[in-house]
Amino acid sequence: MTRQAPTAGTIHAERVQQMHEDDLHALCDATNAAILDGGGFGWLAPPPRETMERYFRGVLLVPERQMFVARLDDMIVGSAQLVRPPRNNEAQAMSATLMHFYIAPYARGQGLGRLLLNEVESCARSMGYQIINLDVRETQTDAVRLFRSSGFHHWGTHPSYARTDGRTVRGLFFTKRLQDDERIVPAHPQAASTPIPAAGHAPVTGHSLTLYPAIDLKDGTCVRLRRGEMDNATVYSDDPGAQARAWIDAGCSWLHVVDLNGAFAGRSANTEAIESIIANASVPVQLGGGLRDLESIGKWLNAGISRVILGSIAVKNPELVREACRLFPGRIVAGIDARSGQVATEGWAETSEMKAVELGQRMQDVGVAAVIFTEISRDGMLTGIDIEQTADMANALSIPVIASGGVGNLDHLAALRAATAQAPGIEGVIVGRALYDGRIDLGEALRVLA
Numbered sequence: 001m002t003r004q005a006p007t008a009g010t011i012h013a014e015r016v017q018q019m020h021e022d023d024l025h026a027l028c029d030a031t032n033a034a035i036l037d038g039g040g041f042g043w044l045a046p047p048p049r050e051t052m053e054r055y056f057r058g059v060l061l062v063p064e065r066q067m068f069v070a071r072l073d074d075m076i077v078g079s080a081q082l083v084r085p086p087r088n089n090e091a092q093a094m095s096a097t098l099m100h101f102y103i104a105p106y107a108r109g110q111g112l113g114r115l116l117l118n119e120v121e122s123c124a125r126s127m128g129y130q131i132i133n134l135d136v137r138e139t140q141t142d143a144v145r146l147f148r149s150s151g152f153h154h155w156g157t158h159p160s161y162a163r164t165d166g167r168t169v170r171g172l173f174f175t176k177r178l179q180d181d182e183r184i185v186p187a188h189p190q191a192a193s194t195p196i197p198a199a200g201h202a203p204v205t206g207h208s209l210t211l212y213p214a215i216d217l218k219d220g221t222c223v224r225l226r227r228g229e230m231d232n233a234t235v236y237s238d239d240p241g242a243q244a245r246a247w248i249d250a251g252c253s254w255l256h257v258v259d260l261n262g263a264f265a266g267r268s269a270n271t272e273a274i275e276s277i278i279a280n281a282s283v284p285v286q287l288g289g290g291l292r293d294l295e296s297i298g299k300w301l302n303a304g305i306s307r308v309i310l311g312s313i314a315v316k317n318p319e320l321v322r323e324a325c326r327l328f329p330g331r332i333v334a335g336i337d338a339r340s341g342q343v344a345t346e347g348w349a350e351t352s353e354m355k356a357v358e359l360g361q362r363m364q365d366v367g368v369a370a371v372i373f374t375e376i377s378r379d380g381m382l383t384g385i386d387i388e389q390t391a392d393m394a395n396a397l398s399i400p401v402i403a404s405g406g407v408g409n410l411d412h413l414a415a416l417r418a419a420t421a422q423a424p425g426i427e428g429v430i431v432g433r434a435l436y437d438g439r440i441d442l443g444e445a446l447r448v449l450a
Helices: 021-037 049-059 112-126 141-149 240-249 260-265 271-280 294-303 312-316 318-327 356-366 387-396 410-419 433-437 442-449
Strands: 011-016 065-072 075-083 095-103 131-137 153-164 167-177 181-183 195-197 210-218 221-226 229-237 255-259 285-288 307-310 332-339 342-345 350-355 370-375 401-404 426-431
Touching: 011 112, 021 049, 021 075, 021 095, 049 065, 065 112, 075 112, 095 112, 112 131, 112 141, 131 141, 131 153, 210 240, 210 260, 210 271, 210 401, 210 442, 221 240, 221 433, 229 240, 229 433, 240 255, 240 271, 255 260, 255 271, 271 285, 271 294, 285 332, 294 307, 294 318, 307 318, 312 318, 312 332, 312 356, 318 332, 318 356, 332 356, 342 356, 350 356, 356 370, 356 387, 370 387, 370 426, 387 401, 387 410, 387 426, 410 426, 410 442
Parallel strands: 095 131, 210 255, 210 426, 255 285, 285 307, 307 332, 332 370, 370 401, 401 426
Antiparallel strands: 011 065, 065 075, 075 095, 131 167, 153 167, 181 195, 210 221, 221 229, 332 342, 342 350
16 A cells, blocks of 8 residues: 655654543554554554553553653654663663654654654653663564664664564664763762763753642641641632642642541541542542542542542551452552651551551552652641651652652752652652742742652
8 A cells, every 4th residue: 555645744742641532532543553554562453442542541640651742733643651660670770661662654754753752862861861772673664763863772683572464573672871971879868979981961860750739628628737737727728629720730740639537537528629629630630538448449439530549547457458459450559657657547646556668568568559658747847858768668669659748848859859869669749838838839840850
């Protein structure tokens, strides 16, 4: 079949952290076309549309994956994914992997592939990665030509890489150095780092972090507590739905919602406010507070919540958490709140004898997708995150850790981002009072964490 030359149009490449329905449909169309053309994706035949949509929605929820898209006249016509190494692979923490790189056949010939590749490299470089790796079928000649011309080094060939069209094809392995110099990450923050000459821009400064703006609900309003004390609350908004829109419009890719009354009562208590947030949210929402049984967990997940946070129940009924993880894989997060390293429960009103890191390890074993760690003695105090405890938690686990409690200025965020060089398991940070008070500009915060 003769392929028509594409019509020249406006081209653009970008990283995406959320996706509207029109973009999702266009992405699936481009992926289908690439699969049928024989390259750029793992599927050999296009799966049902529902399966593909579910896959891409899932990719956006995985902290270790960054998705990039190429646009022609504002329509998505290709994509790529940048994958971070597993949390327990410290030896290769300086490397990232490029996967699922493709441009739909109807949009080729306009430089979109090179534009998309440059965007991925730029992001990887800004995140501190020194090496980018990839592998590709030998039969994907256009992609191979692009990688070679972009400075990727072909270092190896796999003779039995893939099966397609009834035959075995070889695979080519490529690598590219992104930085001009490397650093040895010191074992202790106070130790001096030693530069190492290398052939390839900036030292490792940690990876990007997701900012989760906090919407804490008390009596239907948005509040912030000091040290978790319900009698020490400041009301910031009486319209949770409008507050959700404000954070999203400012550029946030997630919302963090806590039903404070529910945390103390043991059941959802701000239902109307939560429903208003869901109705106004175009990004994923994670919800905690008062979720103590499978019925309430399932109710909110079916109502539009992306992830639920289980706190006190993690200590008192770990088997329920295990069952929730089995029923709702990837959608259960453990909220571990600590006072001086000891787990606090019942809306922070009680302190247990269990160490926070021990609970984190137990929750990892039962299957939670991530851990939110809060040192409540700092929560709402604007004095800075307890980075040492957060890093200890992240380094003890192989699942992502989200930091919470105490952010008061941009320096606190920069310090947390820098700490990811030693603790790559830190995935994001929850910020509340400092945003509401105007001590932190949200746009600046996103820039510092990016």
